[in-house]
Amino acid sequence: MGNTPPVGRKVTLSDIAAGCDVSRATVSLVLRGSPLVNKHTRARVEEELRRQGYVYNRAAANLRRRTSSSIALVLNDLANPFFAEFAAGVDEILGDTGFVTLLGSTGESTERELAVLGSLMEHGPAGIILSPAEGSDAQQILAAVGSLTPLLLFNREVSGDVASCDHWDRLFLDNQRGARLATEHLIEQGHKRIAFYGGHLGSSSCRQRRAGYVEAMKAAGLPIEQSWIVECIPNRLDAVAHSEQLFNGKTAPTAAVCYNDAVALGLMLGLHQRGLQPGSDFALTGFDDIAEAAVSAPPLTTLAVTPRDRGRQAAELILQRVRDPSPPPRQTIAPVQLLVRASSCPPHD
Amino acid sequence: MGNTPPVGRKVTLSDIAAGCDVSRATVSLVLRGSPLVNKHTRARVEEELRRQGYVYNRAAANLRRRTSSSIALVLNDLANPFFAEFAAGVDEILGDTGFVTLLGSTGESTERELAVLGSLMEHGPAGIILSPAEGSDAQQILAAVGSLTPLLLFNREVSGDVASCDHWDRLFLDNQRGARLATEHLIEQGHKRIAFYGGHLGSSSCRQRRAGYVEAMKAAGLPIEQSWIVECIPNRLDAVAHSEQLFNGKTAPTAAVCYNDAVALGLMLGLHQRGLQPGSDFALTGFDDIAEAAVSAPPLTTLAVTPRDRGRQAAELILQRVRDPSPPPRQTIAPVQLLVRASSCPPHD
């Protein structure tokens, strides 16, 4: 009654074919649910599949069909909750669609980024979602991924963007509008001396957010002092370290629009060290709405970017592109939403 | 000079062979750096590889060699910073070793877990790192992954663990010792009425932490009231909702060992709502040392579990097993470290 499954080796379609006396082609048809096969035969084959514990070898199928069932997801900082949520969103949609996520995290290093992209390319992903490391170069990325695999650029622009990379899709946050909303909110609260704190020259999102801040200040006819624009690495530690720079100029600001939540939380600590109470002596806003923002002391006014939704959106965008490469490249700007909390108090004096 | 690369199709080893008049076998040898090939030939082939922009097709190679170059990473909650850090650690090591990470996140659903495992298995990973969803069943997981692919169980035990699953490796945190350390610390601070707050019956880590708490209380000769043991879903929201249960019994506790940081932060909010100041009216400890723990108000005493290191460790363990499946299965217990911060104050009255 039927031979036993092979030992120490994976069960293949040939084993099944041999096990129930049909050809490999027929088993293949059954596997793909073809209406061509007789239901009696189908039942026999399906029984045998169960009996031997067959698992489909998608790599072999993909080889023959010249298709791929994976999408590469390359992130500059997986450990950042923003990207973790994003990744969860991506994986959710890809999983539902039968794709598998090839993960690569670059730790914000451009060399590692190129290495990771090169390694992932060897697995022939159908598409790539890339949140580039700071300082990534378009030419090098193009050289690493080629022009046959669709790529979706998320969250950041890359430098040296040339005509040859214009076929990449893009998904960005509405950084400029977000920072403008935050700045306008502080202005409405009565602030006149507002700083822009944190972030890096190199990053396109920082430039965009700063532009939004400048836009709002200009629109309100408020001056910007040079000492109010402070750069730092966008993490808590460096934000603490640079916080005194805010007060080195002629006039001290009464509020700050921060590059992101991490920076804002760092600035809060720095303010404490100066004896200032954030949320009553000094107002500030963040960007991202990370989990901590709602529970910090005081809770942080910030811009919600719903990273999980962005992840889902990114997955859908790349899947559309994979299914039909013909339409012209698309740039998508995702909206952000201002969440007012206690940190953006009116001016103290 | 030489023919042009193919258009709209990937460059294959045959294209290279044709392009410089050698056999496919020779090109293959060059690709793998074999010492057999003449250095003159090698140079010619390498030039052609560059010229045509060849990318290695690892799937085809793996098919022929009956090997695999991927490891599946299946997590119950990627969005949780703990697992995000863990994933970053895993990917770091795997990337260095030439493996690629197949990501799957299950959102704490056992059905999705089985679906994800099934889908990943079709890509033939060399091994699997699994942090199971709550309520996962060993039998079902075994049925999904088979017994040929090594599996490393991380962080949680699975239910219905049977003899047939005893060949899985395991990597757990020292939950019991951690909770014991936290409890002992509160006892040293002078607390006598200490609660264990949050977590789920179903979860093995919760049982272990609770056991550590009970152990410390018993060792100190302190009684435990039934109302001091409160269950809730381990997130902030549910922790807020259940916080009044702590005070429904005959005697109110003065301190609580919380299942994890998220729960502790939720309890802080709940205490505020009752008019109690955490860190002066009531002491509490967390578990995990998530980023927020250091910046909450008050900063949270907790147990550092260094998830990124655990990720690296998990990757190394599964790689060892992949390289040599013969040694007996191993259970590894990773140490945790108590971080004392302001939340674990002495009793107020």
Add this chain to the structure above:
DNA sequence: CCTCGCCTTTGGAACGATCCAAATGTACCC
């Protein structure tokens, strides 16, 4: 000149699936 060994290269059969054109069966009608 033949043989031997050494270095290098090679054709063709795998790997596990899919595709395609062709074969088989079987029922029906003229």
Add this chain to the structure above:
DNA sequence: GGGTACATTTGGATCGTTCCAAAGGCGAGG
């Protein structure tokens, strides 16, 4: 009985790589 239409099944080539046994070239030694 022969021809047609339809439903079902099948062998063999193929995807891009690796493996293997064997072949080719060449210089040295007999």
